[in-house]
Amino acid sequence: QSVLTQPPSASGTPGQRVAISCSGSSSNIGTNAVNWYQQLPGAAPKLLISTNKQRPSGVPDRFSGSESGTSASLAISGLQSEDEAVYYCAAWDDRLDAYVFGTGTKVTVL
């Protein structure tokens, strides 16, 4: 089991806003930066957000990250069909001395 918990699924219609939560603890999100990855069907993961809220070059500003205490959140505004993917949060865990991924959230565009 992962130490970072995400809802298994989320959905929305085109144009809507979707938010995905990532719940951790003081040894991971509470202390270290959170990163988010997008995995399209059949593809390798892609970095979406680094260091809590930084978007790499080429990532649309529809994607935004935030963090508070031991939780983090990824928001997708103006949902598009190409956003259908599985989204993972991740962070270094000081207690486990390991990089941990969240359980993953499958986003469906209705």
Place this chain on the structure above:
Amino acid sequence: QVLLVQSGSELKKPGASVKVSCKASGYIFAGYTINWVRQAPGQGLEWMGWINTDTGIPTYARAFTGRFVFSLDTSVSTSYLQIDSLRAEDTAVYYCARVRTGWYSDYWGQGTLVTVSS
């Protein structure tokens, strides 16, 4: 541009070994650590550990000690993952990824499917 290109799919019998390669290009290989990540069929991402491309020293996650070996050939900017004594439960896609400060991976290989079946 930065690229990580992995070797092709492998079909192995239980008990055999496999060696997956990850060739880097477009940047100074020794400047960035390489992560290895496993994804079992229909499952999430699992961090296996990392290798320091400057010193060659590997670090393994607890679940990946013993049968898993990370190595380098810096002359060809390539990192390797070897898995010994393969088991059916090792069937997965294995990814390499470049690591940045803050522990995020900004570039990923395309993944290598390793299938273990008799």
